[in-house]
Amino acid sequence: MAVGFNIFIGWDEAYFPRAKEFIPERWLRHRPLGPIHPYASLPFGxxxxxxxxxxxxxxxLHTFMARVMHRFTVDYKHEDIDCVSKLVFVPSKPLKFTFTERR
Ligand code: HEM
Structure with missing residues (x-):
């Protein structure tokens, strides 16, 4: 139920400005793209x-990301990636990131 809800509302401009753009910054605490309704995204029900x-x-997730970013510089030098809806949103192309160990 919550997953289906996310698919339909996730692309709705009424709830998410520039809904089809990948802008993870929208989730930052100070909500740079404007407030997000508390029930607009319920990945955990x-x-x-x-x-x-x-x-x-x-x-x-936070610990994993912090440890990876602390250890590696991550680059992506390929074409833009879109996202497609397959029950949940997934990247439209393989993610060909380059992980370079930091010195
Ligand atoms: C990204 C990771 C996860 C996502 C997106 C996720 C998502 C969900 C969702 C959507 C539900 C159903 C909620 C509802 O019916 O309203 C659920 C239930 C549940 N999840 Fe997760 N979950 C995640 C990780 C975990 C982990 C790590 C655990 C255990 C350590 C866990 C244990 C449970 C349990 C026990 C329920 C059933 C709760 C109940 O029926 O009272 N989940 N989860």
Whole structure:
């Protein structure tokens, strides 16, 4: 239910300005693209049956990303990537990132 909801609302300009552009900065705490309705994105569900692993999952993602970015410089020197909806949004092309170990 929550996943389906995300697909349909995720591209709705009424909830997400420049909805089809990949702008992860929209999620920063100060919401540079404007406020986001608290129920516009529910990847972990909501209410009494929402995901009990949410905090673990988010902590793991943050720790993983921080450790990777601390260790590597990440480059992408290919064509623009779009996203397609396959139950959830996924990249339209393979992600050919180059990871260079930082010195
Ligand atoms: C990115 C990672 C994850 C996503 C996107 C996710 C998403 C979800 C969603 C959408 C639900 C259903 C919520 C609802 O019915 O409203 C759910 C339920 C659940 N998730 Fe996750 N989950 C993630 C990671 C985890 C992890 C790491 C754990 C355990 C450590 C976990 C344990 C559970 C459990 C036990 C439920 C059932 C809760 C209930 O029915 O009371 N999940 N999750």
């Amino acid at each position: 909501s209410g009494t049956r929402m995901c009990v692993g949410r905090r673990i999952a988010e902590q793991e």
